[in-house]
Amino acid sequence: MAKTLTLKNLPDALHARLSAAAKRHRRSLNNEAIVCLEAGLEAEIPSVDEELARIRALRESLGPHIFDPDEIDAFKREGRP
Template sequence: MPRTLILKNIPDELYKRLKASAEAHRRSLNNEVIVCLETVLRLERISVEERLAQARALRSSLPKDKFQPQDIDSLKRKGRPGLW
């Protein structure tokens, strides 16, 4: 049975980040908080082998000619100004 949880004294910066994340994911603030909590407090831990299998399955499902390593590196650098 779902429960109600009331959060108090949320720091302004955290609230702004949650709200922005909810908007970016097209979710309500409530649903965004639930997703964040589920992600952090996941009851089922995925083994390293399972995580690798998921990553390999995702990689093999991507178009081979679209994602070259040098293109990915370039895009990562663009998304992380000042780190390269």
């Protein structure tokens, strides 16, 4: 069963963006808000294990690199006057 949601204190800029999107998509303001909520809530949020696996794979793809102290100092000073 459908429920009703009332939004309070909606910033003017956000209302304007939502209204413009509704006009662009030829939807009512209400339907545009529903579509935006559905799109935002349907986005898959990775689990901690999935995110850690992605990070590990990225680290492995970069390969090992050991910085020596002089190299670290050079990086810190790079771009400084």
